[in-house]
Amino acid sequence: MASSEISSSSDSKKTVLIVGAGPAGLATAACLTSKSIPYVLLEREDCTASMWKKLTYDRLHLHLPKKVCELPLLPFPKDFPKYPSRDQTVAYLDHYAQHFGIRPVFNTNVTSAEFSPELGLWVVMAKQNATVVCFTASSLVVATGENGEPVMPLLPGHEEFGGKCIHGKDYKNGVKYGGQKVLVVGIGNTGMEIAYDLAICGAEPTLVARSQIHVMPRDVFGLSISTFGVSQQLLKVFPTWFVDKILVLLSWLTLGNTAKYNLIRPEEGPLSLKARTGRTPVLDVGTVGKIKSGEIKVMPAIDRLTATGARFVNGVEQDFDAIIMATGYASTVCKWLKDDGMFGGDGLPKALFPNGWKGEFGLYAVGFGRRGLFGCAHDAVLVAQDIAKENHDAT
Structure with missing residues (x-):
């Protein structure tokens, strides 16, 4: 670094430090504001909700109804549709930050965070361009989320493939892929929706x-009743x-036997599998059709890439113009948080949601329960309540 400077947050014994200004960080800041608890919110990018603004595709909508996805203390606008679009969600998050007067410290990349027994405080080091900044706080809220950095596995033969290969974060829409054969790796919600968008735009996706x-x-039978809503109501009465x-x-009644199209269901049910592994069921928006x-x-798994395409484990070989890796993201927490107990090697809390x-x-995590915006809201409320209680008990 060209230079370095050390500073610290004021009144550290009462200050909460939040790392990450995505939905999780915004929800936490709002809940702390409602309880008049001072905080400092750090964000490595130059804006709030950077993933929503910079790393999502144009067609994206919330997968769950807006009522389930609203952050604490401020609902989505009533005139928004049941499943708000990406742009509408961004507008909501921007309004949320403005409404609660949330002003993050942008372009601040946390490099280490460690609890100091001598000080009784968290000591957090961060980079601001060529400057090193030190923050100290009584409580540390990790709100960087599960999607800290893209996962881009190197497929066998990747050096041979002559076409373009990108991560899903760089996909915006399928307009430029019209007429091209595109391989989409990954059958989560992102992969399924990218394939759908490509088909709508005249590409030939696999x-x-x-x-x-x-x-x-x-939605159940195409009605205005969401499958998620049905499951939540049934869980109040019946076992999982x-x-x-x-x-x-x-x-089965709505989509038919998906196994006929190489979409094989696990034997374990969707809710049980979600609770045990965090794997989210795909909510179909038209891809199955x-x-x-x-x-x-x-197609099944890839055996290896070739100069012109890919060979699959069933022996079939096909040509492709481009490959889109809808292979998700991973948490970055373990790269900077020095913590022996709360987080596992995958950068997620060891204790399952909730x-x-x-x-x-004074260490907290918000938005790591693999429950999307719903999980962010759930965690933020509990964190603010707990910090308020700790502050009250200390006085």
Whole structure:
């Protein structure tokens, strides 16, 4: 670095330090504001909700109804549709920050965070261009989320492939892919929707189904009743295993036997699998229909890439003009947080949702429960309540 400078946040014994100004950080800041608890919010990018603004595709909509996805203390506008678009969600998040007077410290990349027993405070080091800044605080809220950096696995033969290969974060829409053969690696919600968008734009997409997956209708029989809403109501009365059977039956009745199209369901039910592994069922927005019509093809895992395309484990070889890796993201927490107990090697809390929000020495996590915006809201409320209680007990 060209130069360095050390500074610290004022009144450290009462200050909360939040790392990450995405939905999780914004929700935490709002909840702390409502309880008059001072905080400092650090963000490595130059804006709030940077992933929504910079790393999402144009067609993206919320997968769950807006009522489930609203952050604490401020609902989505009433005139927004049931599943707000990306632009509408960004507008909501911007309004949320403005409404609660949230002003993050931008372009501040945290490099280390460690609890100091001698000080009784968290000591956080960060880079601001060529400057090193030190913050100290009584509580540290990790709100960087599960999607800290893209996962881009190197496929066998990747050096041979002559076409373009990008991560899903760089995909905006399928306009420039019209007429091209495009391989989409990954059958999560992102991969399925990118394939759908490519088909709409006149491309010839092929999905790689490397693993088994539950594909569920977003709404029951195309009505205004969401599958998520149905599952939540049923869980109030029936055990998870029984609700799983109902959801699978609804999926069969709505989407048919997806195994005919190489989309194999796991034996374990969607809710049980989600609770145990965090794997989210795909909520179909029209992709299955395109697969049935032949506009989207589904192939098994890739054996290796070739100069002109890919060879699959079933021996079939096909040509492709481009490859889009819808292979998701990984947490970056373990790269900077020096913590022995709360987080595992994957950068996620060891305790499963809804219990992974609190650690020791004033350490908290918001938005790591693999529950999207709903999980962010859930955690933020509990964190603010707990910090308020700790502050009250200390006085």
